[in-house]
Amino acid sequence: MAERVPLSNESRPVRSPAEKESLKRYWRSNLRIMAVLLTVWFVAGLGCGVLWADGLNQFTLPGTAYPLGFWFAQQGSIVVFVVVILVYCVLMNRLDRKHHEELVRIRQEEGR
Numbered sequence: 001m002a003e004r005v006p007l008s009n010e011s012r013p014v015r016s017p018a019e020k021e022s023l024k025r026y027w028r029s030n031l032r033i034m035a036v037l038l039t040v041w042f043v044a045g046l047g048c049g050v051l052w053a054d055g056l057n058q059f060t061l062p063g064t065a066y067p068l069g070f071w072f073a074q075q076g077s078i079v080v081f082v083v084v085i086l087v088y089c090v091l092m093n094r095l096d097r098k099h100h101e102e103l104v105r106i107r108q109e110e111g112r
Contacts (some may be wrong), residue, residue, distance in 0.1 A: 018041045018106045027097045033091050045077035 015023070048056060053069030070095050 015108070016110055018110070019103060022106060024096065024101050029095055030092070032090065033095070037088055041077075041081055041084050042079035044072065049073035049077045063088065 048069065049072040053073055056069035056072060057067035059068040060066060061068055
């Protein structure tokens with residue numbers, strides 16, 4: 001006879017109201033971080049590289065003769081994207097650590 005595989009909802013632990021509220025705060029924080037970072041990427045990629053490129057082309061990248069709008073369109077948006085990924089990783093590691101500590105505290109208070 002085949003071994004019974006538990007359904008996903010059967011394998012989840014029962015969560016207390018405090019844990020559920022902690023998870024809601026975690027996801028709200030995660031969504032806020034993503035929204036801010038995607039906005040930064042949008043402004044750098046589309047705004048500086050396309051929409052405001054003509055205005056930015058009046059300035060040159062220090063030490064070069066490249067117009068700033070051209071640089072954003074060719075390199076800047078990629079650099080900003082890599083920095084956004086790095087910042088996201090750092091912020092999510094902090095958020096995960098904080099959330100884990102909060103869950104441990106909640107479970108200790110509840111005696112689990």
